Amino acid sequence: MSNRFIKKLANLAELSADDRRALEIVTAHPRRFAARQDLIREGDEPGPVFVVLDGWACRYKILPNGLRQIMAFLMPGDACDLHVNMLAAMDHGIQAIGPASVAMISRAQMQAMMHDHPAIARAMYTAQLVDEGIMRAWIVSMGRRSSIERVAHLMCELYLRARGAGMTQDTEFALPLSQIILADALGMTPVHINRVLKELRLAGAMALRRGSLTILDPVKLVQIAGFDENYLHRRLRQATAI
Template sequence: MTSLLDQSPARPVIQRLKVMRQLADDEVVALEQAIREAIRRGRAGEDLICEGDCIDSVRIILSGWLCRYKALENGRRQILNFVLPGETCDAYAYLLSRTDHSIGAITPVVYADIKRARFEQLIKTHTSLGEAFWCETLLMGTIQREWAVNLGRRMALERVAHILCELFERLRPVGLLDGNTCSFPLTQMDLADATGLSVVHLNRTLQELRSAKLISLRERILRIEDLNGLKRIALFSPTYLYLYQKH
């Protein structure tokens, strides 16, 4: 099972869901089959979901980075969160009449677009899968609350350090860290829109983190030189990410 899973496009989501709940082999096989039947691809800059859309499927990200965002009428954008490999674009969003925000691809993405009827059959037959997807949905809520604290109460340096710590830790359970480095496709504009800072202020803040020898960031690769030091500056605790919870 392990060797087959290593080659599976479903590997990131299965690894992430296993943090949430223990999954039996037959549940892993069933989810993998549903994903294989529904694989789609998206281009960088493409919106997978637009604000106001009616949702009739579950989109699960297999590779690539996306962002949740809302745009004001004058074009200004607030990034609400990022969607990383193994995460869903809200597993149960189809229960609402329409979505209240957009989800756009930052990089080319591969995702599964599982129709509602197929997904509901899957979680009805495999209850641990249903619980795992509910846990993942609740986890997005805890992350959103932490982002509210980040924007409302942390200073610029703390704010940027915190988002770097969070993204680094969210990549950990899906095996997308290489020691203390990871792929980091976000532009300074993306980070500015996520932290509520101007691009100029964001650039100065990154320079401060570099000067303190906490990070290096070049050619879309993030290297955390001192993770504990970065966490101290960010006032970061990973407990809200539930990475090591007991089932």
């Protein structure tokens, strides 16, 4: 029975039974985090690599004036940077959004595994590239999209990512993000998020309520967002030599 991490990596590279076993071992003893608990804080010295197995987390930063900006969502299956611990201090925090279960893989473990399992290494590097693509897409959204386009675009992204981890049923999936969290991620105020969600609902594009998102009209949603899934790199280069 494989977890979300394995499922996600399997989308990015061909994994042998042996590879899967190694991943099982390394994620066997996750740690539980409470809602709003920090996995690591800005300024802390980086430690193990985090892999979210269950629940959601986010990377965030608090400005001097108290405003918060979320820079990435980590959903089940997502890991954070491989090489962080070359740095002396974290430049941002990572926080559980709801209760979450997180595997913590030491640098040594990680290195051994990637050395012994090239396919895993390949998948991890690819995942990292996709994460960078997502960051760039966020920059584009914040810079050049209107609020309704921004919200629609994020929902398209999260839906596809959730589907990649096998977390969607049909047109619906669990999205445990409050409007406050969405506001912090999209650089808006909660009240404006609320109005935009209403507009999207009335337009018949999507409906977000009580922790789950329903895509009412995928075509319309994609069109509002100006969404192009290129950057998620679901179609990878075939047979990459290491």
